Amino acid sequence: MTTAIEETLVLVKPDGVARNLTGEILRRIEAKGYSLVDIRMVQPDRELLAKHYAEHEGKPFYEPLVEFMESGPVVAMRVAGNRVIEGFRVLAGTTDPTTAAPGTIRGDFGRDWGLKVQQNLVHGSDSVESAERELALWFD
Ligand code: RTP
Numbered sequence: 001m002t003t004a005i006e007e008t009l010v011l012v013k014p015d016g017v018a019r020n021l022t023g024e025i026l027r028r029i030e031a032k033g034y035s036l037v038d039i040r041m042v043q044p045d046r047e048l049l050a051k052h053y054a055e056h057e058g059k060p061f062y063e064p065l066v067e068f069m070e071s072g073p074v075v076a077m078r079v080a081g082n083r084v085i086e087g088f089r090v091l092a093g094t095t096d097p098t099t100a101a102p103g104t105i106r107g108d109f110g111r112d113w114g115l116k117v118q119q120n121l122v123h124g125s126d127s128v129e130s131a132e133r134e135l136a137l138w139f140d
């Protein structure tokens with residue numbers, strides 16, 4: 001039996017770093033059995049964020065999203081494991097932290113702050129193609 005080991009990009013967003021939740025988020029990733037392959041703290045600039053969020057350009061939350069993401073340091077992680085792309089998004093919970101299930105990162109620690117953009121602690125790649133593209137952006 002062969003098992004294709006995937007990799008995903010996890011970001012602890014500026015709200016997660018500022019609230020000292022980086023360790024808790026990494027603890028959950030490791031407790032699930034995924035492996036940390038690489039980690040770095042980054043102060044992202046507009047150029048990087050424009051590439052990372054290219055799919056959202058033109059949407060109403062795009063500009064607030066980029067401003068939020070450049071508001072402070074972000075922790076980028078390369079995480080590996082079988083089906084880790086889907087698996088991390090389950091650990092993270094749905095986008096809106098008010099309705100994200102308890103037991104998920106967003107459900108346990110996030111809430112809607114009434115701002116122009118959801119500040120929801122983490123990002124996880126949503127497909128194999130996104131993961132390859134995003135890992136190249138944040139780690140190469
Ligand atoms: P992510 O890309 O960060 O892992 O989150 P996601 O797939 O769950 O959400 P996505 O639709 O890709 O949106 C990217 C990020 O934009 C912010 N957002 N805010 N209406 C809002 O307030 C709103 N909609 C999107 C969130 O930070 C979301 O994670």
Ligand code: MG
Pocket residue numbers: 126
């Ligand atoms: Mg997304």
